[in-house]
Amino acid sequence: MKQKLRIDAGSVNMKRKTVIITFELVDESIEETDKRIAQELLNWFQEDAVSIPWVKNIKDITVKNA
Numbered sequence: 001m002k003q004k005l006r007i008d009a010g011s012v013n014m015k016r017k018t019v020i021i022t023f024e025l026v027d028e029s030i031e032e033t034d035k036r037i038a039q040e041l042l043n044w045f046q047e048d049a050v051s052i053p054w055v056k057n058i059k060d061i062t063v064k065n066a
Contacts, residue, residue, distance in 0.1 A: 018059075023041075024066075025037070034063035034064075035063075037063045038061040038062070038063050041061050042058060042061050045058055045061075046058065
């Protein structure tokens with residue numbers, strides 16, 4: 001008895017990777033709001049940083065107290 005192999009490309013799960021980058025901020029950063037720091041980092045990554053071919057999108061930047 002022969003069996004047919006059916007491959008459905010729509011059901012293939014692609015594995016994805018994310019990266020977490022941790023910065024230690026200078027003492028003066030406590031004078032700025034978390035929102036402003038996050039926005040400036042986002043701007044830096046989008047405009048000033050060298051383009052990295054495997055980065056699709058910046059999803060989130062979170063500023064936390066250490």
